[in-house]
Amino acid sequence: MHKSSKDLVKCISRFQSLLVLVLMVIAISLLSDRFLTAANGWNIMRQISVNVCLSIGMTMIIIAGGIDLSVGSILALAGAVTAGLIKSPVPIPWLGIELDFTLAGAMIAGIAVGMLLGWFNGQMITRVRIPPFVATLGMLSIARGLTMLWTKGFPITGLGSSFAIIGTANFLGAPVPVWISGLLVLLFIVVTKKTRFGRYIYAVGGNEQASRLSGLDVDRIKLWVYTIAGGLSAVAGLIATSRLDSAQPNAGIGYELDSIAAVVIGGTSLSGGQGSIWGTVLGCLIIGVLNSGLVLLDVSPFWQQVVKGIVILMAVAIDRLRNRGEDQ
Amino acid sequence: MNVASPTATPVLSGRGIVKKFPGVLALDRVDFDLNAGEVHGLIGENGAGKTTLMHILAGALQPTEGEILLDGQLVHFANARQALKQRICIVYQELNLIPYLSVAENVFLGREVVGTTGLIDAKSQNLRCKELLALLDPSIDPRAQVNTLRVGQQQIVEIAKALNAQARVIFMDEPTSAISDSEVEVLFKLIESLRREGIAIVYVSHKLDELLRITDRITVLRDGKYVDTLVTGDTQQETIVRLMVGRDLSDMYVQNVSEIGEEVLRLDSLSQRSDIGEHLLVEDVSLSVAAGEVLGIFGLMGAGRTELLESIFGLHPKSTSGSVSIHGKRCDLRSPAAAMGHGIGLVPEDRKKQGLVMGMSVENNISLSNIGLIESYALLSRRLEKQHAESYIKQLSIKTPSMRQKASVLSGGNQQKVVLSRVLSTIPRVLLLDEPTRGIDINAKREIYALVDQLKQQGLAIVVVSSELPELLGISDRIMVMCEGRKTAEFSREQANEENLMQAAVPGFQAETTNYA
Structure with a gap:
């Protein structure tokens, strides 16, 4: 009896996020007939695609035993850099030339900036040994400041119809942002579960010292994780910028919290070594469905925040109970 | 009373x-x-x-x-x-x-x-x-x-x-x-x-x-x-x-006479500075271990035994001086990965903190150090990983409910065997064992002694650090003693006994005991 109830708890907790999601979808569709429609479904998916991109990187960082507070600022800077390069050429006075970027060039430059800042995070953490929380807190401020400098505090708008495809167009019936985030999810599920790099991320987060003694180059693994996460934040920045046809200097403020929330709701442990991209996707969906449902039910935006907080606490509480079950 | x-x-x-x-x-x-x-x-x-x-x-x-x-x-x-x-x-x-x-x-x-x-x-x-x-x-x-x-x-x-x-x-x-x-x-x-x-x-x-x-x-x-x-x-x-x-106790230790081959590991005046200050943790240690030989290292707490093994394994490249040679070739040991590349394997002192990723499965732990073995076309293969783990679980008779079980649920002895499996899967020529039987039950100890003997027969050069004298006397062909970072004595199997080992390990006795070497 005791044993079987324990197994049941284990079984439920394994699918806890999926269960919560299904229950939420059922509950909201009973209360609002505008919720369970194809249009609203795509709408939710499009809305969460930015958070999904951010959270893939965040998941890998947290599994590796770190944290990244700078994703929102990197998102803003990458979006602004790309938008700026699309709008106007960059003069290089001492060579007497102007660099005029193509659309692809501008986007690649944006992603490169994201990776560079992520790489810088990694350097601070592995070389200077600054704790990830503090290192990325610094970057949160630096990247935001650089965004303000680059945009001079004003939105960069009117980016053209080609760039708008990324955020607003449909392809084979699905929005392009959903394609982008979906493909990235698949790619990184394979990376984390089926490659040596992925295995090493789990090992480093699970036990750094044992990983080092097992011959892993712990610093290089962490450096790559932060660099990749920076690149993914930049991709999120491109999607967000394209959707609004505008790079906002204060885009992405507070996104790091939504991203961490999605990762945690998805069952990834903040102490590292455990978790999955798939869980994070469910976490993003739960937040997305919750937001959409609360809007459709005309719940005040202030209450929406309270409810979101409660969901995060519940997710972590269930996780705690499950782990306590394993300790005994 | x-x-x-x-x-x-x-x-x-x-x-x-x-x-x-x-x-x-x-x-x-x-x-x-x-x-x-x-x-x-x-x-x-x-x-x-x-x-x-x-x-x-x-x-x-x-x-x-x-x-x-x-x-x-x-x-x-x-x-x-x-x-x-x-x-x-x-x-x-x-x-x-x-x-x-x-x-x-x-x-x-x-x-x-x-x-x-x-x-x-x-x-x-x-x-x-x-x-x-x-x-x-x-x-x-x-x-x-x-x-x-x-x-x-x-x-x-x-x-x-x-x-x-x-x-x-x-x-x-x-x-x-x-x-x-x-x-x-x-x-x-x-x-x-x-x-x-x-x-x-x-x-x-x-x-x-x-x-x-x-x-x-x-x-x-x-x-x-x-x-x-x-x-x-x-x-x-x-x-x-x-x-x-x-x-x-007499049947605890199996020791078959093995053919002692040519020199495999050689240290020439290896020293290691402490990270803080100029104080030496290991001072001018030279030694040589041959294929098919077990060298025991005895010493009290703080004698520098663990630090010596760590230096050989490339964990402190910046503070280590002196040279390590394998088969007569000097190796540049700048990292554990480099040391493993030269055929050196280390089973660390604290298996929970240093040996295993406790939250990972048994099979993942076993394949961690030589993950190339289970890759096919750059992707990890479930099949190869399973085969790899199965062969070690069988060879070392690891008792685990399943190979997908987390390492943390195993008993100490079985955890230690998982660490050994991980290290052995790098095919080492030199095996460094730091307190290999600490905190494990008596049967697992016996199995580990038997394994050490078997590896010795296969021609590995083995270095065992231990604080348990009967254990060292039971499994070593030679025993070296360290005190305050220095090598103070070396005894053959026949010369060594608890008394002279302990004397050489206590500070102040160095002068007399070096004669034994």
Whole structure:
């Protein structure tokens, strides 16, 4: 009896996020007939695609035993850099030339900036040994400041119809942002579960010292994780910028919290070594469905925040109970 | 000796105590009686269950089955705090003091003297602490910050803390493991006077001489089972040893004569600086190990044995000088990966912190060091990983419910075999083993000795660091002794005995003992 109830708890907790999601979808569709429609479904998916991109990187960082507070600022800077390069050429006075970027060039430059800042995070953490929380807190401020400098505090708008495809167009019936985030999810599920790099991320987060003694180059693994996460934040920045046809200097403020929330709701442990991209996707969906449902039910935006907080606490509480079950 | 009469009700008793941890039965129906005013020794080998029993009786762990009686009344301790309310205290081996608080603040932690203002009355705390310490060690200032005290003094502060809680039962866990001889004397006098006050003391240790000296009775545990309780005055050392071990030791060690081949590992004046300061952790050590040979390294705590192995394994490239050669070729060992590339494998001292990723499965741990073996087209192959793990689980007879089980649920011996599997899968030519049998049960020890012998037959050069003399004498072909970072002696198997090894390990004996080499 005791044993079987324990197994049941284990079984439920394994699918806890999926269960919560299904229950939420059922509950909201009973209360609002505008919720369970194809249009609203795509709408939710499009809305969460930015958070999904951010959270893939965040998941890998947290599994590796770190944290990244700078994703929102990197998102803003990458979006602004790309938008700026699309709008106007960059003069290089001492060579007497102007660099005029193509659309692809501008986007690649944006992603490169994201990776560079992520790489810088990694350097601070592995070389200077600054704790990830503090290192990325610094970057949160630096990247935001650089965004303000680059945009001079004003939105960069009117980016053209080609760039708008990324955020607003449909392809084979699905929005392009959903394609982008979906493909990235698949790619990184394979990376984390089926490659040596992925295995090493789990090992480093699970036990750094044992990983080092097992011959892993712990610093290089962490450096790559932060660099990749920076690149993914930049991709999120491109999607967000394209959707609004505008790079906002204060885009992405507070996104790091939504991203961490999605990762945690998805069952990834903040102490590292455990978790999955798939869980994070469910976490993003739960937040997305919750937001959409609360809007459709005309719940005040202030209450929406309270409810979101409660969901995060519940997710972590269930996780705690499950782990306590394993300790005994 | 005022051995309490057997008819009196014991202060604290355990009846049929069973404790199960995942994969291990730590205690199997153990009975234990403690009388007021006695010093009761608790002895057993590593893994015999001494510490677990102590934790259960003092409320820090809860038994799976069995009952605890306090003054003959059934009690349940949900945690150590509840036991403390019944005046049962533990003085821990790793002292549990807050380093940045003062002596008095530590002694009164959780029972602060609060004045009418609601603030802590530091003055009267200091005063009362001084009174307490006057009985124990008047040289300790109640206002001193704890981390400025020597370890022996800190231990006395722990005892003062127990006395302040009006303890009537005090558990002492290996109390002499970290203190000097003169401090041991102070401690023993203190124990004597506590006993006269009627306080019951449980003295947990594996040091026989100390137990014979200060206890009234001794309870022996073996492999989690109660063996016997002896009255110390009537007991011979040999009897206790026999009860602890419970078998003839001679068949513990298999040692087949193997052909000693050519030199594999050679160190030439290897030194390692400490990261802080210029002080040398390893100083000018040269050695050579041949294929099919086991070199044992003995030394006391802080002798630099672990540091030596770590230097060879490339863990401290910046602070290491001297050279390491494999098969006569000098290697640049700048990282563990480089060392593994040269065929060096290390089984580290602490398998939980250094050897395993506890939250990962057994199979993932086994393949971690040589992951290329399970890759096909840049992707990890489930099939190859399973085959790889299966072969080692079979070869080393690792007992695990499944290879996908987390490493943390395995018993110590099986965890150690997982670490060995991981290291062996890098196909080492030199195997460095740091305390390979620490904290594992007797059967697993035997299996590991057999494995070491088997690897030796296969022509590996093996270096074993161990603090257990019988173990080193049992498995080594040669034994080197270290003291304060230096090599002080080297003995052949025939020359070595417990006495000359210990002499060479103690500071001050170097001059005489180097002659043995």
